Amino acid sequence: EQRPLERLVAIRGLFSRVFDFRDAAERSLGRQWQARTAAEQQEFTRAFADFVQRGFVYWLASVAEVDGRAGGATVQFVSESVDRDTATVQVAILARGGRMIPLTHHLIYRNRRWVVRDVNIEGISLVSSYRSQFDRIIRGSSYPQLLQLIRARVASEYPFPEPPGKAEAVAAPLIREIPFE
Numbered sequence: 001e002q003r004p005l006e007r008l009v010a011i012r013g014l015f016s017r018v019f020d021f022r023d024a025a026e027r028s029l030g031r032q033w034q035a036r037t038a039a040e041q042q043e044f045t046r047a048f049a050d051f052v053q054r055g056f057v058y059w060l061a062s063v064a065e066v067d068g069r070a071g072g073a074t075v076q077f078v079s080e081s082v083d084r085d086t087a088t089v090q091v092a093i094l095a096r097g098g099r100m101i102p103l104t105h106h107l108i109y110r111n112r113r114w115v116v117r118d119v120n121i122e123g124i125s126l127v128s129s130y131r132s133q134f135d136r137i138i139r140g141s142s143y144p145q146l147l148q149l150i151r152a153r154v155a156s157e158y159p160f161p162e163p164p165g166k167a168e169a170v171a172a173p174l175i176r177e178i179p180f181e
Contacts, residue, residue: 012053012054012057015053015056015057016049016053018114018115018116019049019052019053019115019116020108020110020115020116020117021045021048021049021052022041022045023108023115023117024048024052024117024118024126024127024130025041025044025045025048025049026041027117027118027127027131028048028127028130028131028134029044029131029134030131030134030135032134032135032138032143035143036143043147044147047147047150047151047154048150050154051150051153051154052126052130054153054154056119059121060073060093063093063095063096063101064093064094064095064096065094065095065096065097065098073093073094074093074094075091075092075093075094076091076092076093076094076100077089077090077091078090078091078092078102084109085108085109085110086106086107086108086109087106087107087108087109087114088104088105088106088107089104089105089107090102090103090104090105091103091105101121101122102121102122102123103119103120103121104119104120104123105118105119106118106119106120134146137149
């Protein structure tokens with residue numbers, strides 16, 4: 001049987017294969033993306049990917065009801081819609097206490113495969129939340145400070161969040177107000 005850390009690594013690996021981190025990094029950085037050199041864009045994309053993967057995996061581990069015998073979480077398919085090269089897939093994850101948490105995945109067909117561009121947790125967009133936080137940090141200090149803070153968050157110990165309550169609390173581990181100030 002896999003240990004919790006091994007499961008986290010496996011989930012993170014799966015997530016990294018289906019998520020378009022460069023697209024999400026660009027959209028999360030907003031206007032600042034164009035001000036960055038190609039090398040800075042690559043560096044930010046790598047840091048952002050680590051940050052998002054870690055946040056999503058730990059959020060999932062903290063809220064999902066995990067079946068020890070089956071070795072996984074319950075994910076219920078809700079719906080999907082496809083419009084040419086974009087798609088929306090809605091699922092729900094069984095949370096501790098029996099509540100279903102709705103997740104909406106926004107996908108794009110790129111390089112002959114579907115990849116995730118954004119995830120909404122109970123209606124809260126990951127990319128939009130990051131964009132507003134990152135913009136606020138850059139305006140308050142600088143782009144290098146943002147990058148340093150993202151790296152510090154990734155390097156920190158396992159950030160298991162508080163049990164979820166309302167929608168903001170559920171999404172908080174993933175799109176938390178990063179205590180940068």
